[in-house]
Amino acid sequence: MDLFRVDLKSEIHLRFLLSSCSNLEWLGLCECYNLENITIENPFCQKLKYLNVSLCQQLKKLVLHNTSLETLEYKGREIELVFDAPRLTTFYSPVSDTSACHKKLWPILKLPTVLPQMETLILECSCFMGEVMKNRLSALTFPWLRHLEVIKVATVRQDLGWVAIILKTCPVLRRLDLHLRTYFCCTEDEVSESDWPEKFSHEDLKEVVITVRGHSSEIEIAIYLMRVAPALQKMIIEPTAKICSF
Template structure:
């Protein structure tokens, strides 16, 4: 950028002869090329182009996307609290005044909410309405460590929206906002992306709004305590991405036939995505549940998923037993399990779940044991299950492998029943370590490796590469 600015300054005064008038070598660039350049630049870079040419001095005001980040424009490190917010307000107002009356495709505001901002936030919504804005971002969340005890929110001013702006909006991202649509509100008919984070909104209001957003393609609801079910029964045929995290809901139902990606973090509640036959990726985090219950919930809704990531803190069944499932996941080719064992758990019982995905090609198992784990003794007998081949399995990667008897039994069974296995990677360290946990000493790691070799001796195909970490 410094080089560009230098060239720009020179362009204003460059001349072939000292007696000739200054020549602006950038002024004659084609207008179409200029628009292409400006449409790709962030606001701060677009403003800096005013130094490149006299003819460009105010071209940045035609920048179609305006994004204001408080940390970038006026960092708290350089300005105290008494100066930070007023300075941000001043900068935003000056820029918007320059752009008034022009089309602004996107307006993004990112700054921590305080009472001084409310009046100006309303004015900036008015600007978005008058400027034909299609994408509106108000990210007002404070830093994570300052969230505790904060119950204030910016009330989103629905009364400032007119019919045209409601129909025009295609993207909305709100954070730390009170979102209470009026009774007569019928949703955003052309909305394609909705991102809500730390937003006060009732389950009833969000359901009513989603039922009238038939063009929605991308939906994320994070830390919005709905305290109710999230059951959207009207079709959302364009929805491709769905993310629900820490929303304290009791059930999930979506009619989204073209859904591709589903992410969920929370309690193991009933989930109905039975109409989502195109689902490719699912990333699920359940709290402390039995593994059998977690799978029972997923087996009803993720039958067509191809890539599954399941993260859960496992507690044992009251009566340890092998789970029995029919071939539920017939489309699955990739499975990643991130398992925290809060109590003793029969690890070998995972085999029954893997049998429900017979066409799996890549398997990742990430174990985490909060407490002490007893290593299997080198001559200790292990349980064996009936043969059940995983003919498509080519890659098996295990982390957090402590060589306890359950892990050894599971690993031995998988290797014996995977004739096409090409890569077997076993890592003693935790990929997702718990806070305060330290790495094992080299002597322990060496012992784990020795146990692995002892139990897998003669079972690994010569075509398989064994990696011990």
């Protein structure tokens, strides 16, 4: 069930609606309003597997007490997250420019606490997130994360440092997908390997998929991953249209 730009009146009205949807497996709330709290809890929605909450501007709190939910997508402002959902292992969220500018890195910094069992994380990051990741992620650990997918935009070149930090915070990561979008001038400055992050070994990474435009900094990331992942079994580099600005 997808609700788009629906006036839900209040949380009580949403609960009443969900009480009649005992077999619901998919729920999407997009740009819905007059809703400050969303609570998904037993005995409602006992078969719900997928929840998508997007751009509900008045939302302040998301509470999940559910034993069937497996995937959550969230897009919007910073809110309070309260999770008691043991099967919730997949999370997707874009990280906005605003969060980057204020160095909150929300919701990433909250996830090891509210969702420690997370196995799959999909992030969409802005141009400025590389530096923020290097400064803030180093103190975190995602103990069970096995699949990480990052959509990362850069204006000039990709920063290799945030890739190294991500690997260190995900010790059992097995698959890494990087969708790199680099907008650059035709003249490129290559970075010496002496400027690369300190070398370490990630023993669990087995598969890497990189989507690139062909910028030298993107190729550096591929080379770096091959060197730090001795158990790597497969790397796929998928080219996309190369864009130059004059």
